[in-house]
Amino acid sequence: MSLNSHQDIRQSIERRILSGEWALGARIPDEAKLAEEYGCARTTVNRALRALAENGMVIRKRKGGTRVNPAPVKQARLEIPVLREQVEASDGIYRHQVLNMSVTAPPADVRNQLRLSPKQKAFYIETIHLADEKPYAFEVRWVNMTAVPGIVDAPFEELSINEWLVRTVPFSSGEVRFSAIGADKAVASALDTKVGQALFVIDRTTWLGDAFITMMKLYYREGHVLHSRL
Amino acid sequence: MSLNSHQDIRQSIERRILSGEWALGARIPDEAKLAEEYGCARTTVNRALRALAENGMVIRKRKGGTRVNPAPVKQARLEIPVLREQVEASDGIYRHQVLNMSVTAPPADVRNQLRLSPKQKAFYIETIHLADEKPYAFEVRWVNMTAVPGIVDAPFEELSINEWLVRTVPFSSGEVRFSAIGADKAVASALDTKVGQALFVIDRTTWLGDAFITMMKLYYREGHVLHSRL
């Protein structure tokens, strides 16, 4: 057989695994042999196998060879878009409104996450995001003013803090948490739903290098679904 | 400067973007120039930039060059482990129990997803997963018996259907959905909680090639959090 594109080779190997030619945990031929079999350079086989390894389908070890992953980990890649885009993607008209905004000392749990000293203040803001004038998501956020000084003068009438931060501090790292929560009084009122209503929540903490940037809780309206391919 | 590992180069470019040397949307030097600057082969720069592109940090176009992504997409990579591993990872003792099991014609919505004819039957199973003898998650599942004939004889006393399927049909593709739902009577009873309790739900449909394999709803107990790094 003569396949010489890394994509073709990847597909072929994938099929051979799926077909059972190489069982779970089994060792597959080494790069040199596959290169010979496919009639291509070892580099090309390497690239195909590297992709399969990133994907979790095989496990590679020097000297140990390449094996079909016996405990395949299902990975979902979630893209977390800016809210406005999320709304507009489903043909809704997006609008946001700031409900509350202040500069105050945060509660202890937030303060610890932000690594602030006891009396240091932080920027607090509550935003409601609307789709076609109906509540879409309620956002509660703390921002480290030291790390993001421009925050106090930002034009939150035009740009949601969500978007403003993405443009200002674009490539931060962080942690996300997904959970379900029953709406308390404040959230229920903001989203125009009843207390206790089950809501989907995204919790996000963001860093830029060592500097804490922001901590956000996003309560989606009832029925919101986040989906992804495996 | 002389950097010749793709990882070093990637890091360097990352830093130059973060530092603002190349602004959002700005074009960065082409591969040949960077290769010269770093004192390495173009292939090496290519690999570094390809990684950054997969990551969403830059956008690459032939002739258009490489640009810093002006609308960085936050990607979260979620690993969805088998339940037993999830429980054991937090030092819990895992056990599962089958609550209901039958072979019947599924309701219309499930039937459509499974592409079954009106009177065709499917395998239905309800499982409760326990951590330290307390309800951890409640699983409701339909399985296509045509695609997975072995299912009727599988040893669900030892292995949860969850794990059995992973071992039997390891590399399937599919769709996942995350949402929040208020517990109905059946779910509340299985998870030993109250009706209306907000629960985190994972919905999963799985295919192998063109063949539908299974459709699952997993209700996690109150307070469950799924987390991931950005």
Next chain:
DNA sequence: TAGTGGTCTAGACCACTCA
């Protein structure tokens, strides 16, 4: 210690797409 993957190089040709 020997086998296997990890990576770099220099050069080449191709495919897209912008101007």
Next chain:
DNA sequence: GAGTGGTCTAGACCACTAT
């Protein structure tokens, strides 16, 4: 049409690790 990324090759050396 020309510039830029996409990819392949053949060869080389290195780094890990199973045996």
